[in-house]
Amino acid sequence: MKQTILFLLLLVPVFSFAQTEIQDANLAQYYYSQGDYDKAQVLFEKLYSKKPDNNDYYQGYYNTLVAQKNYDDAVKMVKKQIKRNPKNASYYIDLGQIYQTTGDEKNALASFNTAIENLSPDAGQVIGLATLFMNSGKYDMAIATYQKGRKLLNNNVIFSYELANVFVKKGDVAGTVSAYLDILDNSENDMSNVQGFLQSLLEDQKYVTELQTQLYRRIQKNPDNNMYPEMLMWMFVQRKDFDGALVQAKALDKRNKEQGARVFQLGQSAYTEAFYDASVKCYQYIIDEYGTHGNYYMAAKTNLLQTLKTKITVANNYSELDLNTLRNSYETYLAEFGRGVQTIGTQRDLANLFARYIHNLDSSIAILNTTIKLRTNDNKSIAWCKLDLGDYYLMNNEVWDAMLMYGQVDKDFKDEPIAEEARFLNAKVSYYTGDFDWSKAQLDVLKGSTSELISNDAIALSVFIQDNTGLDTSYDAMGFYSRADLLIYQNKNSDAITALDSLAARFPETSLLDDILFAKARIYLQLRNFEEAAKMFQSLDESYSTDLLGDDATFQLAELEEKYLNNKDKAMELYKTIMTKYPGSIYVIEARKRFRDLRGDNVN
Incomplete structure (x- = not known):
């Protein structure tokens, strides 16, 4: 029992010291964070003197000495640490930083170089020292560290990404680009990784210019190397310069005998990004270069038609001549490839052109009635044709025939999304x-x-x-509105406007007044009467801004001002209104993007 008591009494000073140490460390850190460096120094010095191998105490003591510009004591303390552990590179960096702070560049450089010279052929040690230099903003020393590490490890490829990152942090544009391109020299498999790192940098025009310059230089030096034109093509695509990308794609296509594969993919990318002219050039190149025996001939002709159609219809600025020229192109295509299973998609597109733009419903219905009778295992494509045919029957006021088409698709594909569409x-x-x-x-x-x-x-x-159907009278108003909505769908725009005006006159208190304005605006847009459409949206914004259609109207008006009425300042004002007045709107992200574009934020 006496031995146990004696043992416990001996432990009391140990526990007491440990508790005091923790309290002193916490208090020292508190004083330091409050800027009371004198008090912090006293405590850190006490802690360090008892445990000089504790890095936290060393670092705390070092920081308080430097904070008080007590450089002589700091140098002595660091040198003492170096004697204790001459292989610890971080001490040489601390010493070098003191020399640098006091203007002693010669000794500072010597300290940094000593840290590098003490490196051993260990990748982890090299990265650790370079990271210390990076954290203290010594980018040139970090570069020297990695270069020394390469020599020690007899490996000129190692640390490639780390070196590139140092150049990025340093702000060395040329060095960054060169470092990433050097990676490709050693491994073509790294192209996607290099592109990933460069992608965000290319938002800065300096990097775009430098990358383009270095790539052209390397292409001239190594004309048979595919990597550089591929990178150049990739860069042009990132910048949405599809014409520039096409130049490189064509060169690679001819050199590698790719039969238009790369150019075809570029055409698809340009189409997706709504660069229709560039997309047309891609497909036309394949048709002209490889002719009817080319691997992509039919696919290029198919996509060319689709692109031409999208180009004139999306812009909503086409003439009757444009539509007739496009229709003739479709007819020529079908005469060449036939109206069989392979051209179902094109037949469907032609029917859409007749119904929605040329307004010849009889032709569109006749085309699809023939198409749905084709024998094919591709039942889904036939089903989509039936849905379109139902739409055109409805546009032609053949309601029961429309419902029959929708019903057939619903029955044939019960548990699939297309049935839900039906x-x-x-x-x-x-x-x-x-x-x-x-x-x-x-x-x-x-x-x-x-x-x-x-x-x-x-x-x-x-x-x-x-x-809008809460009361008996609202059912009547809703009936007027739904019939007007059908007239709009059927392209009977004059009748639809008359019906909407009659509805507003007959039910002046209806909750549909804002919807009437919006519907009339849609009609005027379809008629390309942009001034009248703008008036409707303006009335909506002024009288019903707090209703559900408020943000829709404001966004549509902004788009009109930007694209058709050529009033950029007004468009900017309206996009800003969406961001501030309707912060929860689905249009906020797009409005912010367009506002910045109009302001010139993305102009290089």
């Missing part, structure tokens, strides 16, 4: 014909659709019906 279209027919209860019941089921687009559309229409 059910949504049938629910819209019920809405158009005034059967709102049945339409809403179907839409409520479709709210749980696996397709986010169908689900969102179903929710929107269901809520619209619910909000």
Whole structure:
């Protein structure tokens, strides 16, 4: 028992010292954080003297001495540490920093070089020292460290990405680009990694110019090396310079005998980014260069037609001559490749052109009635043709035929998204014909659709019906509106405007007044009467800005001012309004992007 008591009594000073040490360390750190360096120094010096191998105490003592500009004591303390552990490179960096602070560049450089000279052939040690230099802003010394490490390890490739990162941190544009391109010299497999690192840097025009300069230089020096033109092509694509990319793609295509594969992919990328002229050039090159025997001949002709159609219809600025020229191109294509299974997509596109733009529903219906009779295992493509055919029947006021087409697709593909699309279209027919209860019941089921687009559309229409059919009189007003909506869908724009005006006159208190304005704006947009469309959106913004359509109207008006009415300042003002007045709007991200573009933030 006496031995136990004696043992416990001996432990008391140990525990007491440990507790005091922790308290002193915490207090020293507190004094340092408060800028009371004198008090912090006393405590850190006490702690360091008892445990000089504790890096936290050493660093705390060092920092307080430097903070008080007590450089002589700091130098003595660091040199003492170096004697204790001459292989610890961090002490040489600390010493060099003191010399540098006091203007002694000669001794500072000597200390830094000593740290590098003491390196051993160990990759981890090299990275550790370079990181210490990086953390203290000594980028040239970090570069020297990696270069020394390469010599020690007899490996001129190692530390490539680390070196490139040092040049980035240093702000050395030429060094950065050269370092990343050197990586490609040693490994073509690293191209995607190098592109990933360069992608964010290319937001700065200095990097774009430097990369382009160095790539051209390397292409001239090594004309048979594919990596450099591939990188140049990639850079042009990042900058949305598809014409520049096409020059490189064509050169690679001819050199590697690629039969247009790379150019075809570039055409697809240009189309996706809405650079339709560049996309057309890509497909036309394949057609002209390789002719009917080329591997991509038919695919290029197909995509060329699709691109030409998208180009004139998306811009909403086409003439009757444009449409007729495009129609003739489709007819020529189908005469060449036939109206069989391989051209179902093109037949569908031509029917769409007739129905939606040339306004020849009989031709579109005739085309698709022939297409859906084709024998093929591609039942899904036929189903999409049936849905389109249903749309055109509805546009032609053949409601039952439309419902029949939708119903067939629903029956044939019960558990697939295309069947949900068919059910949504049938629910819209019920809405158009005034059967709102049945339409809403179907839409409520479709709210749980696996397709986010169908689900969102179903929710929107269901809520619209619910909000505007609360009273018996509102059912009458809603009936007027849905019929007008169908007239818009059928391109009977004059009749639709008359119906909407009659609705507003007959039901002056209806909750649909903002929707009437929005619907009329849609009609004027379709007619390309942009001034009248702008008036409608302006009225919406002034009278119904707090309603659901407020942000829609403001965004549409901003887009009109920007693209068609050539009033950039007004467009900027409206985009800014969306960001400030409607912070929760789905248009905020796009409005911010367009605002910055118009302000010139992204101009190089």
